[in-house]
Amino acid sequence: MGEARQRGGARPGGRSARVQVAVHRAVRELQAKGEPGELTVPTVAAQAGVTPSTIYRRWGSLAQLLSDVAAEKLRPDSEPEDTGSLRGDLRTWLEQYVEEMSSQPGRAMVRDVLGGNQPENAALCSTYLRQQFESIQARALARGETPPSTDVLLDRIVAPMIYRILFTSSVPEVEYFWRLLDDVLEGKPAAQ
Amino acid sequence: MGEARQRGGARPGGRSARVQVAVHRAVRELQAKGEPGELTVPTVAAQAGVTPSTIYRRWGSLAQLLSDVAAEKLRPDSEPEDTGSLRGDLRTWLEQYVEEMSSQPGRAMVRDVLGGNQPENAALCSTYLRQQFESIQARALARGETPPSTDVLLDRIVAPMIYRILFTSSVPEVEYFWRLLDDVLEGKPAAQ
DNA sequence: CACACTAACGCAAATATTTTGCTTTAATGC
DNA sequence: GCATTAAAGCAAAATATTTGCGTTAGTGTG
Numbered sequence: 001m002g003e004a005r006q007r008g009g010a011r012p013g014g015r016s017a018r019v020q021v022a023v024h025r026a027v028r029e030l031q032a033k034g035e036p037g038e039l040t041v042p043t044v045a046a047q048a049g050v051t052p053s054t055i056y057r058r059w060g061s062l063a064q065l066l067s068d069v070a071a072e073k074l075r076p077d078s079e080p081e082d083t084g085s086l087r088g089d090l091r092t093w094l095e096q097y098v099e100e101m102s103s104q105p106g107r108a109m110v111r112d113v114l115g116g117n118q119p120e121n122a123a124l125c126s127t128y129l130r131q132q133f134e135s136i137q138a139r140a141l142a143r144g145e146t147p148p149s150t151d152v153l154l155d156r157i158v159a160p161m162i163y164r165i166l167f168t169s170s171v172p173e174v175e176y177f178w179r180l181l182d183d184v185l186e187g188k189p190a191a192q
Numbered sequence: 193m194g195e196a197r198q199r200g201g202a203r204p205g206g207r208s209a210r211v212q213v214a215v216h217r218a219v220r221e222l223q224a225k226g227e228p229g230e231l232t233v234p235t236v237a238a239q240a241g242v243t244p245s246t247i248y249r250r251w252g253s254l255a256q257l258l259s260d261v262a263a264e265k266l267r268p269d270s271e272p273e274d275t276g277s278l279r280g281d282l283r284t285w286l287e288q289y290v291e292e293m294s295s296q297p298g299r300a301m302v303r304d305v306l307g308g309n310q311p312e313n314a315a316l317c318s319t320y321l322r323q324q325f326e327s328i329q330a331r332a333l334a335r336g337e338t339p340p341s342t343d344v345l346l347d348r349i350v351a352p353m354i355y356r357i358l359f360t361s362s363v364p365e366v367e368y369f370w371r372l373l374d375d376v377l378e379g380k381p382a383a384q
Numbered sequence: 385c386a387c388a389c390t391a392a393c394g395c396a397a398a399t400a401t402t403t404t405g406c407t408t409t410a411a412t413g414c
Numbered sequence: 415g416c417a418t419t420a421a422a423g424c425a426a427a428a429t430a431t432t433t434g435c436g437t438t439a440g441t442g443t444g
Contacts, residue, residue, distance in 0.1 A: 040400085056401095
């Protein structure tokens with residue numbers, strides 16, 4: 001994750017790991033409780049049973065900690081569902097992704113990952129997406145289908161969604177993105 | 193701009209306006225000087241000849257102030273150049289936009305607008321883009337050309353660029369986005 | 385133009401957060 | 415085990431943020 005790295009023999013075992021888990025969990029608990037005013041380094045530290053200075057030294061700031069937690073939340077917990085066809089796989093995946101990301105907590109996650117000025121965490125999210133797509137593509141190839149490239153999927157479907165989440169007040173329904181998907185799959189010319 | 197709004201008779205004249213200008217200028221000056229560590233509310237206040245509490249009361253936090261300043265910076269200072277054709281107008285505009293946004297300060301601007309949790313500022317940026325596009329479209333229509341819709345331009349060109357700026361470590365050269373543009377203009381099928 | 389009204393600023397005390405130096409705890413390698 | 419030292423704890427110091435209250439100066443009215 002995005003924690004400050006040391007050169008000397010790092011020591012990731014035991015206590016360090018426990019602190020990491022406790023702090024991340026504390027963040028999630030406080031986030032779940034609502035009250036964004038309660039979400040401060042001292043509060044998180046208290047909830048995690050840890051000293052504030054520990055958090056400052058390991059994560060640097062609340063924003064970086066939140067960025068780490070958000071990146072962790074955004075890691076997919078399972079393979080994309082197999083529906084039997086490329087189009088079905090992508091539609092199902094897209095439905096879940098749109099729902100997750102355009103929700104209030106979803107938008108917050110996106111903002112948080114970007115917030116920490118920690119390019120690695122943002123890049124990680126992109127990597128997660130690529131991996132999901134690659135597994136869908138692999139299945140498609142195994143079926144004899146010819147899937148679009150990952151870059152095309154990112155440019156034509158993910159990017160428009162994220163752009164709207166970040167820069168506009170309302171995000172379209174899934175149908176809008178399903179349409180973008182079909183344009184890609186059918187090699188349609190751009191809608192004018 | 194994103195400053196806290198009051199219901200009672202607002203008082204935007206004279207002193208308030210001067211403070212606003214002084215504070216924004218102070219932020220720009222400190223940003224220009226580099227040293228991100230120097231960029232704190234007390235420092236900005238000192239540079240602007242103002243009390244910190246003034247900034248806290250008007251802007252709430254450094255992040256919101258930076259968001260306002262970034263939104264202001266992102267406001268286009270002129271009409272898009274007229275090159276005589278739709279494709280030329282869009283290519284020229286795109287060249288400048290890619291150069292501006294993928295630079296180090298450009299990326300910082302994007303992060304800053306989004307940073308303040310101030311959806312209005314982000315939405316403003318999208319509006320600026322729409323306006324630029326609309327003026328290019330109007331010229332195209334006057335020439336008898338048929339320009340793509342604003343949404344298509346945002347989805348197919350701007351969104352991929354912003355996505356890469358925010359989520360990946362390297363942003364492609366202009367040529368990449370010129371290609372996306374030509375795909376849109378020529379109604380080409382998606383590249384596989 | 386003088387005057388009342390009050391939004392927005394300044395000032396300074398009260399809080400809260402962040403940094404830092406030093407001590408203690410406990411992983412890791414031998 | 416035992417030495418070594420990364421990472422945590424603790425507490426004082428430094429900074430940043432909030433808040434109450436007095437002052438300044440836009441704004442509307444007579």
